[in-house]
Amino acid sequence: MPEISVVIPIFNEALNLEALHRELTAALEPWGRSYEVLLIDDGSTDGSAEVLARLQHQDSRLRIIRFRRNFGQTAAFSAGFAYARAPIIVTSDGDLQNDQRDIPMLVERLEQGADIVCGWRKDRKDRLFTRRVPSIIANKLISRATGVDLHDYGCSLKAYRAEVVKPLRLYGEMHRFIPAIASEYGVTVTEVVVNHRARRAGTSKYGLSRTVRVVLDLLTVKFLLNYATRPLQIFGLVGLILGGLGAAIMLYLVFVRLIVHQPIADRPLLLFGILLVSSGLQLLTIGLLAELQARTYHESQDKPTYVIRDILEGSGAEATPIPPLRAANGLRGVARG
Numbered sequence: 001m002p003e004i005s006v007v008i009p010i011f012n013e014a015l016n017l018e019a020l021h022r023e024l025t026a027a028l029e030p031w032g033r034s035y036e037v038l039l040i041d042d043g044s045t046d047g048s049a050e051v052l053a054r055l056q057h058q059d060s061r062l063r064i065i066r067f068r069r070n071f072g073q074t075a076a077f078s079a080g081f082a083y084a085r086a087p088i089i090v091t092s093d094g095d096l097q098n099d100q101r102d103i104p105m106l107v108e109r110l111e112q113g114a115d116i117v118c119g120w121r122k123d124r125k126d127r128l129f130t131r132r133v134p135s136i137i138a139n140k141l142i143s144r145a146t147g148v149d150l151h152d153y154g155c156s157l158k159a160y161r162a163e164v165v166k167p168l169r170l171y172g173e174m175h176r177f178i179p180a181i182a183s184e185y186g187v188t189v190t191e192v193v194v195n196h197r198a199r200r201a202g203t204s205k206y207g208l209s210r211t212v213r214v215v216l217d218l219l220t221v222k223f224l225l226n227y228a229t230r231p232l233q234i235f236g237l238v239g240l241i242l243g244g245l246g247a248a249i250m251l252y253l254v255f256v257r258l259i260v261h262q263p264i265a266d267r268p269l270l271l272f273g274i275l276l277v278s279s280g281l282q283l284l285t286i287g288l289l290a291e292l293q294a295r296t297y298h299e300s301q302d303k304p305t306y307v308i309r310d311i312l313e314g315s316g317a318e319a320t321p322i323p324p325l326r327a328a329n330g331l332r333g334v335a336r337g
Helices: 017-028 048-058 073-083 100-111 128-146 174-183 208-227 232-258 268-300
Strands: 004-010 035-041 062-066 088-091 116-120 158-161 189-193
Touching (some): 004 017, 004 100, 017 048, 017 100, 035 048, 035 073, 062 073, 088 100, 100 116, 100 189, 116 174, 128 208, 158 174, 174 189
Parallel strands (some): 004 035, 116 189
Antiparallel strands (some): 088 158, 116 158
């Protein structure tokens, strides 16, 4: 069994694959640690599949996973995590912008006690307004929303303990939120500065449109982490605010009609008050239905709503094995014992 699994999604990177293989070999072979490289072909259409097949024939440490079509980077990472065999998993991009020589540094930092080590492209070699500025904004927004302060959520160069990421179920663009998701279960997340280089060949698959998708996924992650087991607290709060404001408006209109004796039928405020009251009632109803769904989801699958790190007992007590951790919010994580 290898000691390190390197997971790299590939999408239309035929011009970079041979150089990527050379860099990986030069960085990992002298290190003396056994390793495997999982290259996930995410539906490439530029001949990447043929290049990958040739490289795998030359190097048995390469494992190629080919998707039938383009499913996205998150799906590629998820497949890599599922098929990785080593206790330590390192992720990277296939465009040569990540420096593979940083992998030993990330692994050594992981072995010092961290559960996740994130790369920070401090001196990033990308376009300012289309890549770097949106990234800075997104990183601050994600850090503020999740409570995990990282400079560079978007850097694919990361090292994980396998027990942390293998149970995770990832959707959308959620691969970048793994440190935030996993931190909810007591794991240690740290960050190190890594080298970043300009793209040598091929075209970038990232653009401003991805920023919008990241923000939408952030809303999903925020809800799942904070309210998945108590949805009424978010829907009910908004419903009470809207319903209370609508009730105040209606009481005011009752006063105007009965005490001041002024007509209210032609006032837009009447319709606005009715809208607020009905919206508040609907949100409260949605919250109650979501509470029922949450309980059905967890109880039907025996999912606990807590995370156990370890159990300390007297020497005479019979040991009770702790089952693999299953998170309460549907995003599974593992805390080390």
